[in-house]
């Protein structure tokens with residue numbers, strides 16, 4: 001089976017989750033589930049962009065430092081106040097940044113361009129102000145609706161909400177934000193050889209690695225992870241974990257190991273007793289065996305046990321499913337290209353190879369991190385990219401342009 005066939009078959013089992021409403025202060029990082037339109041204009045009223053004096057611009061034609069115009073102050077308008085009185089010819093209102101423009105005034109003169117630059121402890125109503133410059137109608141005024149007009153679409157569903165979006169939603173009065181529910185992914189590792197990280201290695205044992213990689217990947221991509229620990233190679237132990245996932249209302253069960261053709265591969269047998277499990281030989285490297293099925297109606301993905309295969313299997317098969325559940329495009333990993341730094345042999349399978357992507361003198365370059373054994377997690381840690389060799393390709397010369405995936409999207413090289 002090709003990688004893309006396997007991806008499509010898996011994706012067809014998943015649908016976007018229902019929306020839930022969450023407080024706006026918790027929405028960053030969640031996926032917007034409904035279109036948001038502006039319910040109001042923003043700014044909601046014409047207001048001053050400076051501390052100064054609201055004036056009628058016609059009063060100030062010809063005003064300058066040498067020939068100031070004298071205006072009588074008739075009102076004091078702090079931010080948050082509603083103006084009580086209009087400004088008539090020959091008058092001005094003291095106004096603060098963000099305060100509403102009074103009727104009659106059409107511009108603001110910054111306080112720096114007047115003789116009342118110093119703070120005035122006493123009331124300045126009925127005092128006079130000298131204005132040292134002319135202004136045009138609209139100067140230093142932020143008109144109603146300049147930023148957003150009522151009814152305008154501001155955010156579309158499917159958007160990964162950012163901190164600035166939270167601010168915009170709050171600004172528009174959207175206190176409760178419709179987002180998709182987070183996918184709940186149940187996870188367990190399986191194998192009699194596995195012990196916990198804090199445990200000593202007794203003969204024949206290795207430490208469980210995949211639980212940590214896979215739960216972190218899922219959490220990093222917005223899923224809620226239900227960690228069901230390590231199942232022993234016994235049908236009852238495996239079955240019990242599937243049951244826990246079902247009763248916890250998981251959207252997906254992810255397992256690693258125990259799905260190959262080894263004699264102790266119980267995961268497959270347990271799922272088949274309560275549903276069905278397809279066992280695919282996907283034409284990819286690393287990680288040929290992939291299990292996919294349903295346990296009591298709950299989708300199950302079984303990744304290979306080798307730590308690098310499990311990691312790459314997650315990116316290729318699990319992440320698109322989580323994305324679809326979460327309301328994101330299934331395939332949204334940014335693909336790039338780079339120039340292969342050395343010749344490369346492949347075996348004709350679609351390959352995801354650990355690689356280092358760099359930019360030297362404006363030229364992108366990619367080279368392998370070394371031994372590509374599917375158990376060698378260290379070479380994945382050394383990598384910052386996966387180099388993708390398409391199926392059917394057996395060798396690539398140095399200088400060829402190849403496809404890559406960046407492993408950590410925050411590690412984008414600066415230039416390109």
Ligand code: AMP
Pocket residue numbers: 189190191193194206207208209210211256257258259260262304305306307
């Ligand atoms: P299996 O798919 O059960 O045949 O396992 C393939 C290889 O992956 C074996 O060498 C296992 O010991 C190893 N393996 C399986 N599960 C894990 C895990 N959770 N962490 C680290 N290695 C694992």
Ligand code: MG
Pocket residue numbers: 190191192257258262305
């Ligand atoms: Mg095993």
